[in-house]
Amino acid sequence: MTTNRKAEIICVGTELLLGQIVNTNAAWLARELSLLGIHSYYQTVVGDNPGRLADCIRQAIGRSDIILLTGGLGPTQDDITMAVASSVAGLPLKLHEPSRAAIADYFQRIGRFQVTSNNWKQAMLPDPCIVMPNSNGTAPGAILETRQGDRTVHLVLLPGPPSEMTVMFRDQAAPWLQAQTTARLRHVFVHMIGIGESAAETALSDLIERQSPTLAPYASEGEVVFRITQAVASDDEPDTTQAMLDEVKRRVGQHIYEVGMRTMPEVVRDLLIAKNQTVSYAESCTGGLATGQLTDFPGASRVLKGSLVAYANGIKQELLNVPVELLEREGAVSEACAARMAEGCRRLFSTDWAVAITGIAGPDGGSDDKPIGTVWLAVSGPDGTVTQQLRQGGNRARIRKVSALKAHDLLRQQLVK
Amino acid sequence: MTTNRKAEIICVGTELLLGQIVNTNAAWLARELSLLGIHSYYQTVVGDNPGRLADCIRQAIGRSDIILLTGGLGPTQDDITMAVASSVAGLPLKLHEPSRAAIADYFQRIGRFQVTSNNWKQAMLPDPCIVMPNSNGTAPGAILETRQGDRTVHLVLLPGPPSEMTVMFRDQAAPWLQAQTTARLRHVFVHMIGIGESAAETALSDLIERQSPTLAPYASEGEVVFRITQAVASDDEPDTTQAMLDEVKRRVGQHIYEVGMRTMPEVVRDLLIAKNQTVSYAESCTGGLATGQLTDFPGASRVLKGSLVAYANGIKQELLNVPVELLEREGAVSEACAARMAEGCRRLFSTDWAVAITGIAGPDGGSDDKPIGTVWLAVSGPDGTVTQQLRQGGNRARIRKVSALKAHDLLRQQLVK
Numbered sequence: 001m002t003t004n005r006k007a008e009i010i011c012v013g014t015e016l017l018l019g020q021i022v023n024t025n026a027a028w029l030a031r032e033l034s035l036l037g038i039h040s041y042y043q044t045v046v047g048d049n050p051g052r053l054a055d056c057i058r059q060a061i062g063r064s065d066i067i068l069l070t071g072g073l074g075p076t077q078d079d080i081t082m083a084v085a086s087s088v089a090g091l092p093l094k095l096h097e098p099s100r101a102a103i104a105d106y107f108q109r110i111g112r113f114q115v116t117s118n119n120w121k122q123a124m125l126p127d128p129c130i131v132m133p134n135s136n137g138t139a140p141g142a143i144l145e146t147r148q149g150d151r152t153v154h155l156v157l158l159p160g161p162p163s164e165m166t167v168m169f170r171d172q173a174a175p176w177l178q179a180q181t182t183a184r185l186r187h188v189f190v191h192m193i194g195i196g197e198s199a200a201e202t203a204l205s206d207l208i209e210r211q212s213p214t215l216a217p218y219a220s221e222g223e224v225v226f227r228i229t230q231a232v233a234s235d236d237e238p239d240t241t242q243a244m245l246d247e248v249k250r251r252v253g254q255h256i257y258e259v260g261m262r263t264m265p266e267v268v269r270d271l272l273i274a275k276n277q278t279v280s281y282a283e284s285c286t287g288g289l290a291t292g293q294l295t296d297f298p299g300a301s302r303v304l305k306g307s308l309v310a311y312a313n314g315i316k317q318e319l320l321n322v323p324v325e326l327l328e329r330e331g332a333v334s335e336a337c338a339a340r341m342a343e344g345c346r347r348l349f350s351t352d353w354a355v356a357i358t359g360i361a362g363p364d365g366g367s368d369d370k371p372i373g374t375v376w377l378a379v380s381g382p383d384g385t386v387t388q389q390l391r392q393g394g395n396r397a398r399i400r401k402v403s404a405l406k407a408h409d410l411l412r413q414q415l416v417k
Numbered sequence: 418m419t420t421n422r423k424a425e426i427i428c429v430g431t432e433l434l435l436g437q438i439v440n441t442n443a444a445w446l447a448r449e450l451s452l453l454g455i456h457s458y459y460q461t462v463v464g465d466n467p468g469r470l471a472d473c474i475r476q477a478i479g480r481s482d483i484i485l486l487t488g489g490l491g492p493t494q495d496d497i498t499m500a501v502a503s504s505v506a507g508l509p510l511k512l513h514e515p516s517r518a519a520i521a522d523y524f525q526r527i528g529r530f531q532v533t534s535n536n537w538k539q540a541m542l543p544d545p546c547i548v549m550p551n552s553n554g555t556a557p558g559a560i561l562e563t564r565q566g567d568r569t570v571h572l573v574l575l576p577g578p579p580s581e582m583t584v585m586f587r588d589q590a591a592p593w594l595q596a597q598t599t600a601r602l603r604h605v606f607v608h609m610i611g612i613g614e615s616a617a618e619t620a621l622s623d624l625i626e627r628q629s630p631t632l633a634p635y636a637s638e639g640e641v642v643f644r645i646t647q648a649v650a651s652d653d654e655p656d657t658t659q660a661m662l663d664e665v666k667r668r669v670g671q672h673i674y675e676v677g678m679r680t681m682p683e684v685v686r687d688l689l690i691a692k693n694q695t696v697s698y699a700e701s702c703t704g705g706l707a708t709g710q711l712t713d714f715p716g717a718s719r720v721l722k723g724s725l726v727a728y729a730n731g732i733k734q735e736l737l738n739v740p741v742e743l744l745e746r747e748g749a750v751s752e753a754c755a756a757r758m759a760e761g762c763r764r765l766f767s768t769d770w771a772v773a774i775t776g777i778a779g780p781d782g783g784s785d786d787k788p789i790g791t792v793w794l795a796v797s798g799p800d801g802t803v804t805q806q807l808r809q810g811g812n813r814a815r816i817r818k819v820s821a822l823k824a825h826d827l828l829r830q831q832l833v834k
Contacts, residue, residue: 016444016447016460017447017457017458017459017460018447018448018451019444019445019446019447019448019449019451020448020635021444022439022440022441022444023439023440023443023444023460024439026436026440026462027433027436027437027438027439027440028436029436030435030436031435032436033436034435034436040434041434041463041464041466041469042434042461042463042469042473043440043461043462044460044462045459045460045461046458046459047458049458052458056459059476163812281705281726283705285712286709286712287708287709287711287712287713287717287721287724288698288705288706288707288708288709288726289709291704291705291709292704292705292706294704295702295703295704295705295706295817296704296813296817298779298780298781298813300704300728301728301729304704304726304728304729305731305732306725306726306727306728306729306732306736307705307725307726307728308723308724308726309698309705309712309723309725309726310723311712311717311718311721311723311724312718312721312723314767315722315723315766319723319765348736362715363715364715396713396715397713400712400713
């Protein structure tokens with residue numbers, strides 16, 4: 001097999017074409033291909049229309065070697081991908097007995113006994129093909145082989161629902177794809193905060209120009225991530241990513257909060273677990289968002305005792321003991337109020353740490369003195385209270401999101417001290 | 418102009434091709450086209466490569482009449498869309514003086530005085546074209562006209578950043594597109610809860626088969642939305658959507674929570690504002706998510722006094738006065754605990770209403786008796802406390818999201834009584 005097989009992605013579904021759902025599958029698959037070292041040059045969305053789908057597949061066969069298709073493997077009349085792909089590849093459909101049995105088994109497991117004849121359609125697979133059983137649904141996937149001139153072209157058919165597609169890809173398609181190429185990539189992801197992407201690029205510019213391992217910015221919402229990638233011919237080849245990582249750390253180490261795949265709330269959770277300490281949050285403008293981010297991940301219950309969304313000033317007074325004179329004198333969006341909120345929160349929940357967030361997220365409530373985007377953070381802990389002011393641009397959603405992220409980070413900074 | 422111009426969408430950018438960002442632009446534009454009554458049959462993503470981009474544009478010109486392109490209008494060397502589209506359309510680039518002045522003005526406004534020569538590239542526009550000034554950035558958009566056989570084909574070039582693209586499309590491209598077609602559509606969106614999509618389709622099946630106005634399911638995450646659409650030749654034509662809406666209401670009215678575009682938290686907020694009442698939340702498994710949803714929208718401060726994330730049982734006891742015997746006897750995920758949480762929350766925050774959510778979101782913590790997905794909701798108000806049990810499938814994220822939605826809905830039901 002050659003190492004330079006070109007890939008592309010075709011997503012099938014009228015609901016995508018009408019914009020009723022966002023095409024997260026294409027981005028997810030593109031990212032996985034890139035991590036496997038396989039280049040992809042096109043993504044296409046086409047509806048449940050046999051003629052147009054066949055045209056798209058033919059075009060892709062003409063210009064790419066591996067074509068990933070998602071969607072249209074279900075039981076309804078609109079689900080045509082398997083039939084159209086088989087027809088374009090010149091392969092007949094044939095009942096695949098293990099898939100038929102798996103479908104029967106699936107329905108028995110979920111307690112549905114009326115299986116319509118449509119469901120058996122999903123066991124009609126191209127002959128020959130590599131069948132990929134579906135551990136999360138009824139539609140099996142398939143890998144078909146066809147020829148285009150002197151090239152071998154593979155069609156990799158995956159289901160549309162992301163929960164089925166991602167598992168089938170990782171467990172079955174990815175190992176097959178990896179076997180198609182001699183390229184192996186080692187990746188290290190470096191997550192930074194408190195530095196902009198362009199400032200990081202400037203600090204690392206000569207490293208970014210190096211060839212192996214490569215260092216490249218990796219777009220990620222609300223944070224700066226760089227990816228170190230080493231291409232190796234075999235797993236025995238010495239790892240050069242570590243030397244690059246050390247150099248990156250030497251230059252921008254104070255901004256690195258994670259080498260790996262964890263998000264900021266997961267890093268904070270793990271630091272607290274390691275110290276066997278607890279946390280609580282007092283949120284004003286973020287209105288529960290910071291706590292919601294922490295509880296997005298399992299294991300939050302080991303460190304989070306609770307949080308107070310103190311939206312009204314009365315709540316800040318009564319439950320967090322922020323003095324009314326302080327609120328009148330300095331306002332709720334002030335360093336002193338943030339500090340008192342964090343301290344009151346720490347007492348209220350009896351936690352080792354407490355994080356407070358108070359600010360103006362907009363669209364109303366700004367002033368010359370405290371424009372929209374002004375946010376005060378405070379973290380109260382065993383050694384006292386630290387505060388931080390943010391002044392951010394962007395809309396309400398962005399201000400809230402970045403405030404929550406920076407609040408987690410302020411706690412993280414205390415935890416790694 | 419004919420009424421049946423076919424459209425397609427091309428999104429340009431290597432970051433899309435690498436899966437570094439999800440292509441929300443394609444879904445957004447597809448939805449807008451559909452609301453304008455314009456059919457689109459393909460979406461393509463291609464990288465910042467002149468040859469491949471030109472191929473994609475040529476192919477689109479061969480099969481569509483209106484081609485929307487996003488991305489690649491910026492100042493860098495990788496931004497090639499304007500130049501490639503002009504070249505394919507056979508139009509020269511020429512300095513567009515008002516755009517040059519707008520760019521200079523933009524930089525002055527944001528206080529940046531070092532404008533690189535690249536920035537002026539963005540004022541080089543096809544001649545002739547319709548220029549669409551960019552109110553949120555420096556890159557103007559453009560509408561180019563070219564011929565394909567006896568067809569007139571238009572290329573509509575929009576910037577890639579969604580904040581720039583959506584405003585330019587709504588303010589400038591959409592009115593132009595509307596003028597391209599004699600079709601006018603009247604839309605009414607009907608949001609339902611407490612009924613599955615297939616049950617709703619069954620109840621409305623004969624209406625769905627009618628031709629004008631049409632009734633169709635409108636995919637929307639976590640809720641059921643139907644769209645009533647009337648095609649009219651002029652604005653004077655009588656409105657028939659209301660009669661259809663009345664019939665939909667007659668059949669499934671008890672499930673309709675919104676006729677329009679508001680989300681569930683916005684509906685709840687507006688009901689509370691109208692009654693001049695306040696609310697607080699006591700969240701366990703949702704960990705701040707329900708409050709976070711309410712505070713996503715401006716105006717939440719008029720109705721929300723605060724919320725307690727009572728993650729640890731100790732917090733439920735101490736701050737919400739849930740008796741320790743009750744927790745020991747029935748567990749935190751129980752009807753009695755939910756009711757006590759809501760009542761304790763209402764007292765703690767002195768609000769008219771309080772909403773409590775306690776459940777098992779997984780991936781751990783389930784039992785035979787209380788499997789993952791078991792959630793108890795309670796709403797305490799002036800007339801007492803109501804409770805509701807949920808048993809949901811899906812993963813942690815889905816269980817949390819649906820629990821928050823249903824909790825808002827339980828409050829809504831009390832508010833409309």
